[in-house]
Each structure stands twice: as C-alpha cells, then as structure tokens.
Amino acid sequence: MENHSLLSLTVALLGFLSPCITRLTPRVSFPMGNVNCCDTTGSPGRQLSRFSSHDVSNTTTLLLSEDGNMLYVGARDAVLALDVSHKDAVILRHKTDCPNFIRVLQFLNSTHIYACGTFAFSPRCTYINSKTLTMSLKPDEGRGRCPYDPYQRNSAIIVDGELYTGTVADYRGNRPVISRHLSEGRRVDLKLDDTLGWLEDPTFISSSFIPDEGKIYFFFSEVGREYDFIDKFIVSRVSQICMSDVGGQRTLQRRWTTFAKAQLLCQADNELPYNVIQDIDSLPPTGGAPADDTLFYGIFTSQWSVNSGKSAVCSFRLTDIKSVFSGNYKVLNRDTLQWSTRVQEKVANPGECGLHNASDNALRFVKENFLADESVRPIGRSLTMVSAEHSYSHLTVQRVQAANNRDYTVLFLLTESGYLHKTVLLQSGAHIIEEIQIFDQPQPIKSLKLSIPKGMIYVGTSEGVVRVPAANCSFYWTCPQCVLARDPFCGWDPVSRACVEASNTHTNLGQDIDRGNAEEACSSVSLTHRATFGPNKLPAGELVSVSLNEVVRLQCPAASRLSQQLWERPNTRLSSDLYLHLEDGSLSFVATPTTLGHYLCLSTENGYQQTMVIYHVKQKSSPIAQTPTSRTGHQTHPLPTTQAVARPGPWPGTGLHTSVGTWPKRTEAKEETEPTLSSRDTQATTRQLGRNLTLWTAESRQKEEEFRDGEPLLLARSPCYLKELVVVSVLLVLCLSLLITILLYVIRKRCHSRTAPQAGTPTRNSDRQTPVEQEAFRGNQFLSKCNGQVLHSGQASGLVCNGALTGSNGHLPNTPI
Template identity: 80%
Template sequence: MEKHSLLSFTVTLLGFLNPCLTRLTPRVSFPIGSPGRNLIRFSNHNVRNTTTLLLSQDGDMLYVGARDSVLALDVRHDDIILKSKLDWSPPDKDLEQCSMKGKKMADCPNFIRVLQFLNTTHLYACGTFAFSPRCIYIDSETLTMSLKPDEGRGRCPYDPYQRNTAIIVDGELYTGTVADYRGNRPVISRYLSEGSRVDLKLDDTLGWLEDPTFISSTFLPDEGKIYFFFSEVGREYDFIDKFIVSRISQICTSDVGGQRTLQRRWTTFAKAQLLCQADNELPYNVIQDIDTLLPADGAPEDDTLFYGIFTSQWSVNSGRSAVCSFRLTDIKSVFTGNYKVLNRDTLQWRAWVQEKVANPGECGLHNASDNVLRFVKENFLADESVRPVGRSLTMVSAEHNYTHLAVQRVQAANSRHYTVLFLLTESGYLHKAVLLQNGAHIIEEVQVFEQPQPIKSLKLSIPKAVIYVGTSEGVVKVPTANCSFYWTCAQCVLARDPFCHWDPVSRTCVIVSKIPTTLGQDIDGGNVEEACNSVSLTRKTRFGPNNLPAASCPAGELVSVSLNEVIRIQCPAASQLSQQVWERPNSRLSSDLYLFLEDGSLSFVATPATLGHYLCLSFENGYQQTMAIYHVKQKSSPMTQSPTRFPRPQTYPIPTTQAVSRHGPELHTSVGTSPKRTESTNEEIRPTLSIRNTQVTRGQFGRNLILWTEKSGQKETEFKGGEPLLAAKGPCYLRELVVVSVLLVICLSLLITMVLYALRQRCRSRTAPQAGTANRDSDRRTPVEQEALSGNNILSKHNGQPLHSGHVSGLFCNGTLTGPNGHLPNTPSEQS
C-alpha cells in the first residue's frame, strides 16, 4: 500500500509540474486525394497485410511480405508494378488445427514477419504459418522457393500481432522474438551458423529478458556489434509494479559461446536503460520505434545517432509522444561503466561496488575463464541509463501518437546538414519535420491511409528520394520532396524545407542541387527578404488613414450585393501557421458591424457604411502577403435575393504577395504567380446560418467569396475576375402588392364604419326617454320644467338615486349641457 500511495503522489505532483507545450502544427496539410501531393498506391484484391518491407540496395526493387504471399514490386519508375508473386499459404489441415486451438480464422493464415537478404541471390523469409512458424529460401530473381521450409520457432513469432525484429549479417540470422506458442519465452538468438560457429541464444534461467516487446535491431560493422531495442518490465524498480522501461542491448557477432560456462549461450550480452525524460516530468518510458542515422562522410562512427519514438505509461505527461536521440558514444560509455548485480536470495538489484573482474558486453569473452564468464553471466544490467543528446527531448507532440519513424540527413543549399524526420501518426498521417536549433518545424503532413492500421511499417529509400508506407490495404509511395507545390519564392522560403530552394533563373521552387548557393533558402530563420533578395517582391503598406485613399484601391474581385444582405468573404490561408487580418481603406473594422470567423473569413450585413474595398492580409514569420481583395458594391436594382448557386472554378486566383519591410516604408510592387489547381465542379448549397428565423444558404464564389442570401426563386449574378457571367431578372410582385393594399383599405374602412356605428348607438340609448319615469314626473313638475326637459332628459333623480350613469359633471351630449345633479343649471331639484 505504501508503494502505491507513493506512486500516486509522485504521479499527481509531476502532473502539476508539467510545462506548457507549444503546439507543433504542420505548416501544410494534404488530405487523401489532394492534388497538391501526388502519391502512388499499390493494392491488389488478392493481396492483404503488405506490412513487411525490404528494399534493394539500389532502390529499384521493393520486396513485400504479405499474407500468404511474398511480392516483388518494381519501383524504378513513378508507378509501382507487380513483377512477381510467390504464394505461400498453410494447407487446410493446418488451418483447421489452428482454429481448433482456439484461434480466430482471420489470424491463422501465413503472415510474413521476417524478410531479409540472405546473400546476393536469395532471400530468407519466415511466416506465422497458422501459429506454427516456418521459414523458406527464395530466389530473389524468380521469386521461387529453393529449398523445403525450415522450422521457424525462435525465428518468427507465432502470433501475427506479436512484434519482432530480425537482421541477417554475413549469412547469419539474428532475431528477437518469442519461442513458444503462448509467447512466454522471449529470446535473442542466432541461426544459420556454419562451420565452427554455432547457433546461440540467451540462457533461459537467468531472467535476462522480462516480458519484452522487440522493436528494432541494427548492425554497426566497425563495432562488430548488433544492437537490439525493446521495452520490458524493469525489475530494478521494485517499488512500482510492472514499470515499463526502454532498453538497448548488445551482442558481438564474433561470439561463439563459452567452452564450459555459457555453452551455446551469449557471452557478450548486456543491456541498459534508454531514458527519454524531460525535467519535472515522468519519463516517456515505452519505446515505439527507432531508426539509425549514420554519421556524415568523414565523421567517426561514434557520432552515430539513434532516433526513437517514446510514449508514456501514464497520462500525466504534457505530450502524447516524444522523440529522443541517443549518441553511440554515450551508449558505449554506459556499457563500459558499472553494472548492477541481482541478489538471488532477496531478488533485489544493487550497484556493484567491488572491483570488476571483466567488462560485460566486451567482445572476445568466449575465450575467457569460467570465473570471468560467471561474472558476466550475473552482471548484465548496466548501472547507468543512456541519456538523450543534450539531456533534453528532441521533439514532443501534444496532439499526435507517433508509431513509426525514419530519419535522413539532408544537405541544404548552403551546404549545411539538417536532420529530417518522417513520422507516421496513429491516425494515418505522415509528418515531415526538420530539426532546428530552436526546436522542430513540421514542414507538412500527408494523409496516407484513412482507417487505423494495427501493423504498419516505413522504409526510406534515399537513392530514390521516396518513402514507402506498408499498411493492411497496400503500399503507398511518398516522395520526400514536394518543391513544385510552392509557387513563389516567399512560399518556398517559408516552407523551410531542406530539400527545396528557389531558383531565380527559372523562377520555380526546385530540389536542391549539389552546387552550393545562398539564394532562395533560409532553413533556420525563414527570412523571405534576405533569401529572395534577387527576386522582385510585392510590398505594400497597410491600409490606413492618409496611406491609401479609397480612389486608389485596386478593383479586386467585384461583389454585387443588395442592402441588408448578409455577406461572407473568404480569406484563403497561406499556410496553417499564418494569421489572416482584414483591412479597409481609411476605416476601422468594428466588431459591432463585422464578424471575424475562425477560418479567417469576414461576415457582415451590406449597408451603405459597409460597402467598399476589403483587403485580406496573411502574416507568417514576419512576412506579409495579400491573399484577397474585394470591392463590395450595391446592385442597381436591389431585390429579394434567391439562394445563390456558384460553380467552383477550375483554377485558384493568383494571390498578391507582400513583405513587411524591416528597414523602412519603401515600396516595391510585383505580383506572384500560383499554379493551377483542379477542384470538383459540383454545385454546393447548404444552409449554415439563420437570421431572425430566415434561412439562408451558402454558395461558393470562386476561391475567396461566399455570399449569404435569403431563399426565394431568383438567380444571382455571378462574377469572375470582376465580369458578370450570368444575369437574370427576378420575379415581379407588383400585382401582389396592389391586392394586399386594396384588402388593407377595405378592412380599415369596415373597421371605421363599425366604430362610428357603435358610438352613435351608445349616444342614442342614453338620450332615449324612459316610459315609466316620464309619465310619473310629468304630473309633478311645473309646466316650465316639463317644457325644458321635454327635448333632452339625460339625468333624473328618484329618491336621491341616479337612474343613469351620467354622474360626471359638465357632460355634453347632442349639444345640451347638464349639471352635476342631473338637472339644468340654476334649476332646483324636485322635492318629494
């Protein structure tokens, strides 16, 4: 309980200490089918699980290990052509036995998991073969079996989803895999040894491996060693249950085992921890993939770098994936240092403090004495951990889970070398990143597959400048450079791609040649003005008072609107790292009148105050570009608008580039060019906005404009380049207006007549004589009173109570004035 409490507290504390990460956003993104990034795909309905890739040395042939087959693909040209195919599937009885053992039939075919060059004429392949591994020799030219299949146990995993690694050196196979059906016996072995050399493996009783997951292996000729990379349970961390650690282990190819001690066992095996960790964080302790970057020409082999992808066992780390690099010099230093020793009684690891009898992992120990071999047998775990270069992370991603990588050193136009990483995400995107002094810069991302792939692989072909991605559906060929996509010098420089630079002669972005130059490229700073100093750039000051009068505004793209119409004008982003800003001449865009949308577009209601010119600017790395210019103009005869349908254009408009002058307000003008890009011509209308219960629709206008109009039956005039393409008059509603007006007049007349009639009836009822009262009072009044009241007897009083509601003094009715007591003025009331 104390161990778990301590672990919980540590994880929580380090979670609060996580530093904030800057998001690494790819500058340009290419979804599947994007015309800006051409990909070559190979797929066949009879071929699945093309995930084991082997590339010939010249890069002309790609061998693929698939399900129940081995393929030879001709990749010399742009297309991928199937040259030959070898079918190798288990017989029906083996499939039935596999199913009877409780395995899914989908996992029982033969999945090729080992594919290596045995020599110049033959390949060596191993497959799961219905959970009973087999290996064969294949003629590389004809792709036919040369010999009968061999036993594959210890050379290939049983389970197609179990990771493994294999490499052939001098005709001998070195593998890291599991050697039993249940996957409980991990081994690092050597096979195909001949003559005095014998096959070797790890001693099963020593616990040299603790439930490992093998990742990769590489051979360094000058060292005479093979390095294996894997993750396993770190038993030295006894205060945490099943704490995963990443390992690097080594063996010498000259090892032939001991004479008495460690017979047919490795005498040069040693392992150490790879520690990919940032300050104040838990380590990224689970290795996912690793690749070797050999030193540049003339550099010593100790400068070899290993770039690996690591993830964390916990979710408190600031990033999902981290990239760390390790130098061979540091690895050798750890292996020549002190080693831990395991107390067999307490099963506790401790650092060895006594004098070392020998250096574990040193080549040539197979001829050592039994005392030395017993020492290296029990001391195989290095005491120190291998720290990353610079004691820091090379790259951290807070958004993506990277699974595979390939690394390449690229010489830029200025003859400097840069490291480029190709990283495959779990979601199916390939990221190309360049490592700079101030951090990593993701140049682009390319979507290579849509559905998640459980097993996939990368293979980089430096001679052909392409990278191959193997997935369950097929093989994707991705060129490492995409220079033609950048249509201006500014775009070429802002990409900061070591593969590309701007050629001022042809005025195109081209692949870097071997001739050094300082023009058209700035990988470290991305300074457009300095890199494009030989190219004329468009530079304009920003709109503002006394800077650019309305009369001097360029026409731009004409937008014909009606008053009170909701308009949306778009600003195409130069890249995902740019920021869009809208401006008007001699005017400020108030948030009360304008709505700035997340995609950079501007929406507003057409009023006399909002008509005029609009300029969309894009800012990136201190450089300014004009992406769109609009002139919003009122129609001559505004009408109720109809849903507008705009066909998408076949080409994008040419953006005008601008640079923010760093030395003064000097103005130089020029216009950049853009390549044509094809889009679908299907019309698009979909409701996206509601204003006061009025449904409005969106129509695409060119590349930059979207109009918002009310639904009716009228068609809109479409403009392209300021010229009307289609104009149609809307329907006339004059007749309906006249009918509505006549009905309104009739209703008002009837209402007035009824009101006047009701008032007249009310007055008449008040002045009508009462039968009983008039006869009785006429007998009791004097002749003068009766004569005065004979015409208008409005109010009378009987026993002191009013008979009518005329108690308000001073009432006029039919021209007669009555007093407050209901009698005429100065007339005494009748006494009973």
C-alpha cells in the same frame, strides 16, 4: 525499499511539474483524395503512388533492394515483388503464395531472400529467389526466428548470412529470446540463458548493425524489475551482442557471453519520463566521422496518465551507449531477485567481445551481472521534440544537405491517425514542414521504409503500399513560399524562377532553413507582395455586388496554417462595432453606404506579409426589388447574405489555384451585367495568390461544396423587403385604430342603455299632471340639452349629466316647481 518508494513518489510529482508543451502545427496539410490501385493520385498538391489489390492484405513487411528499384512486400499468404523504378506507377512484377503472415523478410545474399511466416501458429521459414520469386521445396523450422502471433512485434536482421532475431520461442509468448541462426563452420547458433530472467516480458522494436563495432544492438521495452513499484514499470532498453561470440566452453555453452542491456531514458530534466519505446532508426555519421557519432532517433510514449496521448522523440549517441556498457553493473541477489548497486571487484567486463575464451568464474560473473547501472541519456539531456496533439508510431530519419552546404536532420513520422509528418530539426526546435494523409483508418501494423537514392518513403499498411516522394518543391510557386517552407530539400532558383530540389547542379538557390527570412532570401527576386492604398489610386480586386442591409462575408484563404490574416481598408479603421473578424480569417459586416468600398486581406508569416485577396464591395446597380404578390398572412424572410470567397481551381502540377477579379458573373432580370476586371489589373495579385494557397484542405473543400458548379460565388442575392415592411406596418396601425373606435362606441352605447327609461312608455305621473305642467313638458321636450347633446321627444327627460340626475328644468325629476 525506502529508495524505491521515494523514487515512486518523485515520479508521481514530476507529472504535475512538467512544463507546458509547445504546440507543433504542420505548416501545410494534404488530406487524402480519391486514390485507385496503382495510380499516381492523392490529395491536391501532393501526388502519391498506391498499390492495392483485393486479394492482398496486411502488406506490412517491406524489404527494399539496394538500388531502390524493387520493393519486396511480405503480406498475408503472399510475397510480392513491386517495381518502383517508374515515377508514375507501382507495378506488380511477381507474386508467390507463402504460409500465412510474413513477419521476417531479409536478403540472405545477392540471389535469395529469407522469409518466415506464422503458418497458423506454427512458424516456418523458406528461401525465395529474388529474381523469380520461387520458393525452396523444404521449409525450415521457424521457432525462435518468427513469432507465433501475426500481430506480435519482432525484430530480425541478417548479417553475413546469419540471422539475428528477437522474438518469442513458444506458443504462449512466455519465452522471449535473442538468438542467432543459420551459422556455419565453427560458429554455432546461440540464444540467451533464461535461468536468471535476462528478458522480462519484452516487446522487440528494432535491431541495428554497427560494422566498425562488430556488434548487433537490439531495442525493446520490458518490465523494469529494478524498480520496486506497485504497478509494473515499463522501461525502454538497448542491448548488445558481439557477432564473434560462440558461447562458453563449459559455462554458457551455446549461450551468449557478450549479452548486456541498459535503460534508454527519454526524459528531460525535472520532467516525467517517456518510458515506452515505439520505434527507432539509426542515422550513420557523415563521411569521415567515426562510428561513435552514429545517432539513434526513437519515438517514446508514456504509461502515465498525465502524459497520455503525447509522443516524444529522443536522440542518443552511440558513444554514450558504449560508455554506459563499459561502466558499472547492477548486482542481482539470487535469493530475493532484487537488484542493487554496490561496489564489487570486477572479474570481467560484461558486454566485452572475446569472453568465450574466458574462465568459468568470469563467465559466471557476466551471467549474473548483465544490467548496466547507468542509464543512456538523450543528447543534451533534453527531448528532441514532443507533441501533445499527435501520437506517433513509426519513424525514419535522413540527413539532407541544404543549399548552404549545411546538413539538416529530417524526420518522417507516422501518426496513429494515418498522417505522415515531414519534420526538420532546427536549433530553435522542430518544424513540421507538411503533413500528408496516407490512409483513412488507424492500422494495427505498419512499416516505414526510406529509399535515399530514389528520394521515396514507402508505407506498408493493411490497405496496401503507399509511395510518398520525400520532396515536394514544385508545390511552392513563389520564392517567399519556397523559403517559408524551410524545407532542406527545396530552394528557389532565380534563373528558372521555380522552387527546385537542392542539389550540386543548382547553385545560388534562395533558401533559409534556420530563420525562414523570405525578404532576405528572395532579395534578388522582385517582390510585389503588398498592395497599398494610394491617395488617388485604388487597387483592383474581386467585384462583390450587394444590396443595402445585407450581411456580407469576405473570405480570405490562408497562405499556411502558421500564417495570420489581417484586413485593411483605404483610410478607414475597421471598427469592432461594424466589423466581425471570424476564426477562419474571414470578415463579416452589414452592407451600408459606410461599409461599401475596397477591402484588402493580408497574410503574415514569420515577418513576411503578402496580399491574399482584394475585394471591391459595391451596391447593386438595379434599385428595383421584388415584392411579394400577397400581403395577407405573416411571413418571415431570412436575412440576406453575400459571401465572397477565393475559388480553387487547377494549378499546373498542384491541383490548386486562386484567381482574383476574373470570375464569371451571373446576370439577373432587370440587372445590368457587372463589370469584370482586366487581366492587367489582376496579374500582380494573381501571382501572389498562385500556388502559395497551401491550405485549401478538407475545411475549405467543405465550403467549396456549398457552391454550385459553374455558378458565381456571390450567394443569397435576396431583394430588400423594406417596402413590404412599411405596407404591413400601415395596415397594422389602421386595424388598431378601427378596433379602438369600435370599442369606444360599444362602451358608450352600454352607458346610455343603463341610465335612460324605455322610449314611448307613458308614466302614471304624466296622466296626473296639471295642464300647466303638461304644457311645460311639451315645450321642453324638443330642445332639452345635457352636456351639449340634443334630446328628442321620444327620449326621457331625466339624464345623468356631469354625474348628477336632473330634469328639464334643472331640478330633480318628479319634484314640484
């Protein structure tokens, strides 16, 4: 008990000690375009074939003929025969009604298919003619062969006319079984002994037949009873049975005597394990290699919250699985139902073929000791790849021989969000060559089938069947792009000057899968990937006419999602005070006499640098700017902005292209037609842009929709409003001056009215004045002055002058002289 508690604490601590995961970014991405039934359509640069029908749904069980020309599909209430021999279309040949959801679809022999469906929670099986798709009249019992629930996972495989299945045998799903059916002659149908809990609430994933071993291997996940945790701990398992097993004579009658299971441990050292298996596929050994070199690649997720949303791929070798099954086994205490490991005398070897003739004592031993003590570790005790951004659900694997005659492993991984990732495994790690969007919304059930002879991948979803070519070499138009893709399927042919599929007929192809060195691999090809600024020569480019003080934004398409954009100017450093480098790789600045001129955008990937676009920014030739008709009111105008982008257009075979310097220009009133560049000047640049602009995806598509069809891409050519600004400023100054003058006049007027007597009002003192005083008053009333101001006869003689009240003679008023 203490050991289990310590293990639980260790697992919890490993979640905090897990190292950072390297971000895996697909090099190119192809979003799904508008697709129709049976059309060869899809995203630009990636042509897909899709089959769908309004009366067919849940096409999730796929069976491919040996020659790869016919695809049989198990759907809801129907079985379909699709002709996939044509390159450009998927054609429906036959369709037959079949009970409910089809969950088992296997070739019984060369003429018939064995199919099982849920039949409204009452499973039924039938025989179908593979040529005419006609069914047998009498169905078979489907219990133990097909699940009751259409959304419950199961596994089925037919070998030598016998059906080996992993499913549940009751309505509630509480009786899991691994069984054999359709046995004939001396062989009998077998199933598991369920008295000791050989299976603990399993979820069956897949099954695989190894001919040299004569064994069937089942892969599933279940509750690990050997771990005494508070919560149920899920473990991934591999189990094996021998095809020669016929059950015991007395003990284990009609039960497996060769059943054994072991834990698949997808875990790197000092990291938290990925304990829940999602899918697994086998990779046969190369020609002449033993069967022990068979590899199994599986997708694993984790039930721990610290690894939520992450997926890992682990690979296991058959020889390691066999070694674990031939080792020690755990001992089950039948009283406490607890597992323990102790040294015990081996009465028999569990999992060994031929035990049906063993003694009852030996059979009782293998009945109680079926769980291997050791776990199957991944190759190199490390993860093949791990992704924190994508949750994978299905995979298929293929070995591809490259132009250098070396074999590379290519994984096709299906994400829950609807993308197919094509990934090559290198010594430096996994490299995602491309991602292709298969369907819009996440699907509850999917299946993935690979046709190596035809080079096609088939994806079954609830929306229909999608066919995806494994190779997409024609998308890469230049040798550097073909090499930088690091696709084992593709290589550059210097004779035809095209990226072609690598095969025995094509020799001396330019290819570098391990390093992606475009300079070395394309040494025989003349590369003009870099335009330089000479002292007396400026490169050709897209002409961009702007007005001064406009905000200019020059956009640069990325060669791939792994490339980085770099901007350059002739003999000028792009100062951060004047230029703004945006996250999408574009360059923004204000048009001034200093910032006019040539701009070159470079894309760098894996040490290779190429020119993506060249711009020549010049001032508009017409100096006349429009002025507003009314100067009244207060108006605000947006800051004029000019954007220059590389416009997408049709490329032969891909749906993309970029043209530099040859776009049409719009002519405005009183503005000269801007010159365009000759094709000779832009030929080198155009070939560099070509179809290597592999990232014109949903993001660039949104930017493209901002422009009108058929119009130039120099947007927002607004006139300069400097003249209007000056006029408004002068008017504002004049208004303020007039307002201040009026205010001063009013203040002075009020000051006079407070201190002066009313005009024309005689006083009593004037009547009493002597003749001498009256004469003096009359002599001074015309020219009395105070602080330089003239007072007339109608005004009072007493004034406030320099802060003092005085009379006409300099004395206080009414004071005798």
